[in-house]
Amino acid sequence: MPEALIGALDELSRAHQEALSDPTFQVELMELHRTYTGRPSIITEAKRFSEYCGGARIFLKREDLNHTGSHKINNVLGQALLTKRMGKKRIIAETGAGQHGVASATAAALLGLECVVYMGEEDTKRQALNVARMKLLGAEVIPVTTGSRTLKDAINEAMRDWVTHVANTHYLLGTVAGPDPFPTMVRDFHKIIGDESRAQMLELIGRLPDAVLACVGGGSNAIGIFYAFLNDQSVRLIGLEAGGAGVETGKHAATIVGGTPGVLHGTRTYVLQDGDGQTRESHSISAGLDYPGVGPEHAYLHEIGRAEYRAITDDEAMEAFSLLSKSEGIIPAIETAHALAGAMKIGREMGKENGKETTLLINLSGRGDKDVQTAAKYFGIPL
Amino acid sequence: MSLLEKSFELARAENRALLIGYLPAGFPTLDRSILAIKAMAEGGVDVIEVGLPYSDPVMDGPVIQQASEMALANGFKTRDVFKVVAASPAPTLVMSYWNPIERFGVAEFSENLKKAGGEGVITPDLTIEESQSWISSTDKEQLHRVYVVAPSTTDNRLAKVTKHCSGFIYAASLMGVTGARRDVSSAAQSLVERVKKVSNTPVCVGLGVSTGEQAREISKYADGVIVGSAFIKLILDSKSESEANLKVKSLATELAAAVRR
Numbered sequence: 001m002p003e004a005l006i007g008a009l010d011e012l013s014r015a016h017q018e019a020l021s022d023p024t025f026q027v028e029l030m031e032l033h034r035t036y037t038g039r040p041s042i043i044t045e046a047k048r049f050s051e052y053c054g055g056a057r058i059f060l061k062r063e064d065l066n067h068t069g070s071h072k073i074n075n076v077l078g079q080a081l082l083t084k085r086m087g088k089k090r091i092i093a094e095t096g097a098g099q100h101g102v103a104s105a106t107a108a109a110l111l112g113l114e115c116v117v118y119m120g121e122e123d124t125k126r127q128a129l130n131v132a133r134m135k136l137l138g139a140e141v142i143p144v145t146t147g148s149r150t151l152k153d154a155i156n157e158a159m160r161d162w163v164t165h166v167a168n169t170h171y172l173l174g175t176v177a178g179p180d181p182f183p184t185m186v187r188d189f190h191k192i193i194g195d196e197s198r199a200q201m202l203e204l205i206g207r208l209p210d211a212v213l214a215c216v217g218g219g220s221n222a223i224g225i226f227y228a229f230l231n232d233q234s235v236r237l238i239g240l241e242a243g244g245a246g247v248e249t250g251k252h253a254a255t256i257v258g259g260t261p262g263v264l265h266g267t268r269t270y271v272l273q274d275g276d277g278q279t280r281e282s283h284s285i286s287a288g289l290d291y292p293g294v295g296p297e298h299a300y301l302h303e304i305g306r307a308e309y310r311a312i313t314d315d316e317a318m319e320a321f322s323l324l325s326k327s328e329g330i331i332p333a334i335e336t337a338h339a340l341a342g343a344m345k346i347g348r349e350m351g352k353e354n355g356k357e358t359t360l361l362i363n364l365s366g367r368g369d370k371d372v373q374t375a376a377k378y379f380g381i382p383l
Numbered sequence: 384m385s386l387l388e389k390s391f392e393l394a395r396a397e398n399r400a401l402l403i404g405y406l407p408a409g410f411p412t413l414d415r416s417i418l419a420i421k422a423m424a425e426g427g428v429d430v431i432e433v434g435l436p437y438s439d440p441v442m443d444g445p446v447i448q449q450a451s452e453m454a455l456a457n458g459f460k461t462r463d464v465f466k467v468v469a470a471s472p473a474p475t476l477v478m479s480y481w482n483p484i485e486r487f488g489v490a491e492f493s494e495n496l497k498k499a500g501g502e503g504v505i506t507p508d509l510t511i512e513e514s515q516s517w518i519s520s521t522d523k524e525q526l527h528r529v530y531v532v533a534p535s536t537t538d539n540r541l542a543k544v545t546k547h548c549s550g551f552i553y554a555a556s557l558m559g560v561t562g563a564r565r566d567v568s569s570a571a572q573s574l575v576e577r578v579k580k581v582s583n584t585p586v587c588v589g590l591g592v593s594t595g596e597q598a599r600e601i602s603k604y605a606d607g608v609i610v611g612s613a614f615i616k617l618i619l620d621s622k623s624e625s626e627a628n629l630k631v632k633s634l635a636t637e638l639a640a641a642v643r644r
């Protein structure tokens with residue numbers, strides 16, 4: 001990490017630690033979640049989709065029903081309150097799918113903060129609807145035209161803005177990557193997903209699920225739902241990365257499955273890189289997973305074997321996208337569809353292995369409204 | 384005494400600041416980058432800083448980003464940086480983000496740089512906390528380690544960071560990324576003064592410096608002046624290689640005159 005940002009990172013660490021032990025902060029955040037986000041989010045049993053998952057019972061944690069349509073709001077409201085606590089007036093954010101940008105613009109409107117969102121030019125095209133949403137919410141959206149013009153370059157540009165305006169600006173990073181304290185802090189704001197789910201599952205079926213599944217871009221929705229289950233050794237934790245055209249083709253964003261250890265954006269983790277340590281471009285049909293790094297805690301969970309990571313191709317994700325839409329009346333985000341495709345595979349595998357009923361909990365991290373254009377094009381539906 | 388230290392001594396004897404010129408290796412091609420560096424030295428740059436192009440240069444503005452992208456697109460490989468260092472006519476340091484060094488192998492990188500005649504390395508995104516392997520390998524090869532400090536760096540941290548620096552301390556003139564600015568911020572002078580209180584190592588000011596006037600101003604209080612983007616911009620805007628090298632040489636001459644006190 002550049003020395004110029006050490007002061008701001010220290011300040012953020014302190015603010016986060018103080019907020020953790022400050023009951024008024026926690027009450028304020030919980031009250032916002034109850035009256036604004038719409039928490040707790042419900043769990044839906046997907047009885048018809050179950051058929052495509054080898055008959056496993058499928059439970060969906062409905063983060064798609066949160067205000068702004070994804071899990072991203074959990075972290076954003078937390079960090080936006082921290083921003084006020086630090087006395088800063090301006091937030092900047094990077095966004096891939098636009099969900100984090102929309103959530104940031106929303107929190108800025110709610111709390112009266114100035115908001116600038118950096119978004120790769122390529123992503124402004126595939127997520128045009130979200131660009132318009134951010135603008136309607138009063139945020140400025142800056143298309144990033146360097147490098148691969150996707151999420152990683154948006155992060156670079158946000159870092160450059162931050163180092164220039166750090167005195168009055170908070171960088172509201174949208175996932176569990178980046179320098180310390182971001183991975184821990186963002187996880188802390190998302191662990192409510194797992195806390196709620198664990199209690200809800202016990203209430204619904206009287207036991208824990210056999211496996212918990214989530215898609216992994218930077219890894220925030222996944223760590224959010226995994227965290228409460230870390231000590232439940234009977235529960236498999238499975239992260240689904242974006243396999244793009246297939247990991248073997250090199251055109252993918254499956255960082256743990258197909259990457260190597262390195263340093264990116266101030267974190268030591270798995271990175272898609274060439275032999276010279278130059279970051280390789282990632283590829284995925286889903287803008288939100290199209291990132292050549294991954295949160296360091298996932299790298300750790302992979303290394304100690306507590307969580308498993310697999311890659312789902314674009315085509316597999318789109319099949320699951322379509323099947324969930326038609327069997328349950330829920331159109332998922334394409335990011336989330338990777339987790340659903342994972343459930344189709346894992347459900348069949350586990351059903352065969354144990355011969356008894358298998359229960360899977362899936363983090364339905366977001367809704368697919370933003371993806372209608374991409375999906376229509378993929379399925380050949382004229383617009 | 385290293386060549387770099389001798390250069391500082393000579394500059395001090397001549398009552399002037401040291402002039403350091405930055406260009407990325409392999410920009411726009413390997414051969415052309417070597418010739419541009421030679422032109423910089425002929426014009427009067429004392430010490431060369433060779434950039435190692437990286438895909439994600441978060442501390443760099445648009446000009447160095449563009450140059451890095453061009454170098455990589457033209458096939459730059461990490462080991463090419465040693466060829467540029469070996470061909471440089473002046474004492475030379477490499478500036479590199481951390482991941483390419485780590486990927487090359489920390490010990491191997493230091494060994495190769497020493498063999499090529501390099502003086503040291505500037506690491507803009509490496510903190511001293513993450514520097515264990517770096518400190519031991521650069522110590523082993525007797526290479527200078529230059530860290531960057533910024534106006535936001537606290538006095539406490541300045542003392543810690545500068546303890547691990549040798550050769551010189553890179554003082555960022557402002558909060559921001561590389562690239563020419565119209566004015567050098569007043570933050571530069573107070574940062575240099577704060578560094579001087581905790582360290583005897585020479586302090587050089589970089590980031591945003593592009594004109595003789597700015598160099599003259601900085602020379603009043605700093606031991607050295609670092610200019611990068613302004614040279615690159617000249618190369619980017621030139622129609623031919625010979626035009627580019629002439630302009631590079633003439634800017635170097637202008638700056639070299641400006642650093643005399």
Ligand SMILES: Cc1ncc(COP(=O)(O)O)c(C=O)c1O
Pocket residue numbers: 070071096097098099100174175176215216217218219220221222287288289333335336365366367
């Ligand atoms: C709905 C949804 N799910 C998942 C992600 C991926 O992010 P993460 O891996 O941090 O959860 C995104 C990112 O934009 C998203 O919008």
